[in-house]
Amino acid sequence: MRVRVLAFARIREIVGSAERTVELAEGGTAGRVWDDLVREFPQLGEIERSTRLARNGALVEREAALHDGDELAFMPPFGGG
Amino acid sequence: MRVRVLAFARIREIVGSAERTVELAEGGTAGRVWDDLVREFPQLGEIERSTRLARNGALVEREAALHDGDELAFMPPFGGG
Amino acid sequence: MKYEITREPLDLEPLIEAVRSDACGAIVAFLGVVRELGDGDQPVDGLSYEAYPEMALPEMRAIGAEASRKFGEARVAIVHRIGDLRLGEASVAVAVAAPHRGVAFDACEYAMDELKARVSIWKKEHFRSGEARWRPNAAPGV
């Protein structure tokens, strides 16, 4: 299945782009996509604890199952206001 | 001595004017001017307890002594805002 | 910063301009507006305000200075309108700028509470029925 991955703020800068599409096996989780990303960009390891995950616009835990066409966002702590 | 008397809001309406000049004997007090006014306009008696007195722009008690040229204001409870 | 009693319609922009500064990250503004159900819950057509400006203006300045002192570094402006106001028109405008928002909210609320209690301005409610009545502010804490 294919999942759209969005990266914001510091995460976007480390990854070098705001958006990418990833292929992963059925039964893949949000945490799995994140782990793959950390493997590719080890600098993300530093901010792993504070990163929040959202699936289709709603916060989820690492264990959240993904489905084809999902939008998965990796977000640092918010700074609006 | 002469004192300028200002009346506001309901008091102004009862008295029929915003401003008058009164003559009173040396040693006269703010309360004395008020009492004279109540004698002239008995309707003021109803609101006597809530009326505040100011001499030259500062709140004073009835006992406050007046001097020639003073400005004395009679004020109902405030309603600004 | 800016303290006025005016017969003209109120405009928030000049108040905000008067209080803003490079040190301030938060601006809180308050507008008191003539509403349909006055304090007495009888439909209102409009209000008229009367002031003793020689006493009201120094008190407004004093309130602004107190707010500034109590809520560190707040910059305060207060303008009150007098005369005849219709439904929806603003009777009072307060603007506060401060480094942080908590202080700005507190100072603005303080200024309005004190204004209602201490400033020599009076309000007459004109009811739709044709009657009218001077309406004092509720005592603090009521």
Next chain:
Amino acid sequence: MKYEITREPLDLEPLIEAVRSDACGAIVAFLGVVRELGDGDQPVDGLSYEAYPEMALPEMRAIGAEASRKFGEARVAIVHRIGDLRLGEASVAVAVAAPHRGVAFDACEYAMDELKARVSIWKKEHFRSGEARWRPNAAPGV
């Protein structure tokens, strides 16, 4: 009432127009402004904001609805600016109308507290030194 994420400079007037109603006697507005000393107390030249609007806008609406429910009859509008902002420019504007001022102040402060904690928007501080740093909001109550 009105919830937006925009790249344009913020203007309070349309927000106030969006929330006002004949039942409301109090309007409280908040502007968050870029200040010289950012949260980190290093001189700041400007900020840049980035949003995930598909998530941020529904959250802004949810906050407005909560504020309205918690603080009876409050009418809420929230607009956040993104992109590059210079010193003195407003990043966020909130307007609240309510029958009485206590409710309006509470609802406006609630909306700002929740926005900082829950809305997917990020801020980068650009220091005068030429350095830059993403700045998360402090945890609630800090």
